[in-house]
Amino acid sequence: MIRYSITKPELEAAVERAKRGWLKKAALKTEAFRNAGDFNEPDSKNSWSDIKSAFIQLQKNKCAYCERQLGHDRRSRIEHDVEHFRPKNAVRRWPAEGSKQKYRFTTGDASEKGYYLLSYNIFNYTTACKTCNSTLKSNFFPVYGSRLTNTDDFTALKAEQHLLIYPLGDVDADPESLITFQGVLPVPKVKSGEKYRRARVTIGLFELDTREDLNRQRAGIILALWTAHRFLQTPGISDEDRTDAQRIFDLAISAGSAHANCARTFVKLCQQDAAKAREFKELAAQIVLNA
Numbered sequence: 031m032i033r034y035s036i037t038k039p040e041l042e043a044a045v046e047r048a049k050r051g052w053l054k055k056a057a058l059k060t061e062a063f064r065n066a067g068d069f070n071e072p073d074s075k076n077s078w079s080d081i082k083s084a085f086i087q088l089q090k091n092k093c094a095y096c097e098r099q100l101g102h103d104r105r106s107r108i109e110h111d112v113e114h115f116r117p118k119n120a121v122r123r124w125p126a127e128g129s130k131q132k133y134r135f136t137t138g139d140a141s142e143k144g145y146y147l148l149s150y151n152i153f154n155y156t157t158a159c160k161t162c163n164s165t166l167k168s169n170f171f172p173v174y175g176s177r178l179t180n181t182d183d184f185t186a187l188k189a190e191q192h193l194l195i196y197p198l199g200d201v202d203a204d205p206e207s208l209i210t211f212q213g214v215l216p217v218p219k220v221k222s223g224e225k226y227r228r229a230r231v232t233i234g235l236f237e238l239d240t241r242e243d244l245n246r247q248r249a250g251i252i253l254a255l256w257t258a259h260r261f262l263q264t265p266g267i268s269d270e271d272r273t274d275a276q277r278i279f280d281l282a283i284s285a286g287s288a289h290a291n292c293a294r295t296f297v298k299l300c301q302q303d304a305a306k307a308r309e310f311k312e313l314a315a316q317i318v319l320n321a
């Protein structure tokens with residue numbers, strides 16, 4: 031995961047460009063839910079898909095959670111789900127009872143009502159791939175403390191110790207300050223405390239360390255980066271080859287590239303500890319060969 035920087039006015043402007051008048055209608059719907067004390071809109075009436083393009087563009091056509099590159103053309107928009115970070119309906123307990131996934135800390139009880147006041151809040155949206163959104167996240171939202179389901183005030187919501195990482199704007203910590211990589215594998219950047227808990231739960235819920243497709247994609251990126259690194263270390267390299275190798279680095283770490291967090295971590299490792307980077311390169315090669 032990486033952060034997609036945007037301010038509230040910038041995001042509001044992007045939403046209005048996608049669907050003029052959407053924000054006004056969203057505010058009216060939110061007040062209706064507040065008066066009803068519940069989210070009571072039928073699926074046929076929801077309109078968040080009308081502004082999907084704003085989030086697709088902001089996230090550079092990538093899943094907000096696994097950083098997979100999704101489709102770019104209009105026909106491929108079906109690959110992108112508008113995802114409610116805090117579920118608008120009932121929240122299930124995660125991990126479920128009897129799950130193999132175990133934690134030494136609480137991850138919150140279920141909630142019958144859910145975060146109904148955030149159903150039309152644009153800072154409660156991302157776009158995510160169907161695996162991350164529908165299959166894995168669904169209506170889970172693990173928290174370390176009590177849930178705050180009756181507010182749409184993000185200042186108040188900061189008191190809720192939510193464990194998943196939110197990547198848009200500055201309403202949450204920078205994902206790269208919580209999750210780093212050892213080769214293809216995402217790991218918590220610190221070994222204890224709140225940051226460790228949040229990284230571990232985010233990695234676990236989205237299965238970021240066990241999905242073979244993600245690991246293969248990251249392995250390919252690492253192999254390309256290692257090759258570029260070796261080119262740059264070669265004496266007498268031509269200006270053209272040096273430019274091409276540097277371009278590989280620059281593209282891989284850009285926000286628009288798949289698995290940018292992994293790429294950025296590996297680039298730093300190449301510069302700081304080439305021997306360790308070589309070890310991860312060999313492991314990446316085995317993943318690609320065994321695919």
